[in-house]
Amino acid sequence: MIKTIIIDDEPLATQLVEEYLEAFSDFEVVAVCHDGFEGLKAIQQHEPDLLFLDVQMPRINGFELLELLEHPMAVIFTTAFDEYAVKAFDSHAVDYLLKPFSQARFEEAIHKFSMRENGDLVQKLLLSKDFSSKEDYASRIVLKEKGEIKVIQVGDVAYLEANDDFVNIHSKGGKYIKNRTLKFFESVLDPRDFVRVHRSYIVRIAEITSVEPYEKEGNVLRLRGGGVVPVSRSGMAKLKAVLGV
Numbered sequence: 001m002i003k004t005i006i007i008d009d010e011p012l013a014t015q016l017v018e019e020y021l022e023a024f025s026d027f028e029v030v031a032v033c034h035d036g037f038e039g040l041k042a043i044q045q046h047e048p049d050l051l052f053l054d055v056q057m058p059r060i061n062g063f064e065l066l067e068l069l070e071h072p073m074a075v076i077f078t079t080a081f082d083e084y085a086v087k088a089f090d091s092h093a094v095d096y097l098l099k100p101f102s103q104a105r106f107e108e109a110i111h112k113f114s115m116r117e118n119g120d121l122v123q124k125l126l127l128s129k130d131f132s133s134k135e136d137y138a139s140r141i142v143l144k145e146k147g148e149i150k151v152i153q154v155g156d157v158a159y160l161e162a163n164d165d166f167v168n169i170h171s172k173g174g175k176y177i178k179n180r181t182l183k184f185f186e187s188v189l190d191p192r193d194f195v196r197v198h199r200s201y202i203v204r205i206a207e208i209t210s211v212e213p214y215e216k217e218g219n220v221l222r223l224r225g226g227g228v229v230p231v232s233r234s235g236m237a238k239l240k241a242v243l244g245v
Contacts, residue, residue, distance in 0.1 A: 001028040003046055007039035007065070008054040008078060013099065017052050017078065020106040027110075036060035037149065040068055048073065050094075050113060055079040060151065064142040066091055067180075068149065076109050137190040141169060143178040150176060154193075158207045158225050160185055162200040170227060195242050197221065197235035205242060 004027050006014045014032050021027050027050075031042035035058050043051070053075050055062040062077065063084075077088045080099040088096045095109035141152045152171050161168040162182050169176045186196050196202045207223040211231065214220040219231040231239065 002026055002050060003028055003030045003048040004050045004052065005029070005031045005033065005039065005042050005046060005048045006052045007033045007036070007042075007057070007062070008052070009034045009057045010054070013054065013078060017106075020103050023103075023107070024110060036062070036065040039065055040149070043069065043073075051075045052078050055081055055084050055088075060142050060149070063087065063091065064140075067142060068144055074113055076113065138188040141176075141178065143169075143176055145176060152176060154189065158204055158223055158227060159229055160202040170225075172225075191242075195235075195238050197229060197231045197239055199232065201229045201235075203229055211236075211239070 004021065006017050006029060008014045008017070011034070014034070018029055018032070021029060030046040030048060031039075033039040033042050037059050039051075039053075040060075042048075051073060053062045053065070055077060056079065060068075062079075066072075066075065072092060075088075075091065075093050077084070077093050077096045078099060078101070079097070082098055085096050094113045097105060097109055139154055141154065141157070143150050143152070152169060152173065156172040158170045158172070160182060161170065163177065165179065165181070166177050167180050167182060167185060169178060182196065182200070182202055185202055186194075189202065193206065194202050194204055203221060203223070207225070207227075208221050209224055210222045212220055212222060214230070219236055221229045221231055223229065
């Protein structure tokens with residue numbers, strides 16, 4: 001049996017997926033969840049083979065849920081928002097179902113899960129709509145700390161610091177650690193608000209109070225909260241470009 005979990009905050013949507021799955025005897029729905037926290041617990045408990053996952057949900061959204069998983073798994077997104085399609089396939093989604101979807105379209109997604117091939121669909125989506133033109137920067141960061149899920153508002157972040165395979169997030173609430181890279185954060189944070197000033201640092205522009213010389217041709221940034229961050233030569237060029245100086 002293929003263990004399946006449905007995660008969607010709309011009861012009618014979960015009922016529809018369950019109804020459509022009745023046509024596939026080898027799929028077993030082991031849990032139906034209505035928010036990301038509940039979904040995460042169910043995934044840890046049942047270790048499913050496939051997720052049907054909504055994007056916009058209370059507490060944490062679908063993408064934030066996937067970030068909390070220790071191991072990637074097959075996902076079919078079910079959502080009313082077409083603008084997340086490219087991001088979904090970047091997350092290696094099997095398929096992306098736009099609500100309301102028909103049983104025939106649902107069966108196509110199941111077939112793609114069985115075949116594990118979704119390249120043709122990606123091309124169709126990219127040709128039919130310019131999803132990439134829409135900005136979709138992160139507004140919060142979700143992580144696990146001592147078994148608890150923490151949600152950090154991006155507006156509270158002062159700077160991020162590389163720490164081997166992790167990133168230290170320095171915010172108003174303290175320092176947190178997330179299993180991601182600075183390159184990842186550079187791609188999801190709004191470049192109008194954040195700039196990578198060093199190979200090991202990304203800084204929130206609004207937190208900068210001064211740029212001061214430091215040893216030979218080096219510089220450091222002083223931040224509102226008292227932090228001091230080094231600036232590389234290329235980082236200084238990026239900073240000047242952002243500040244328009």
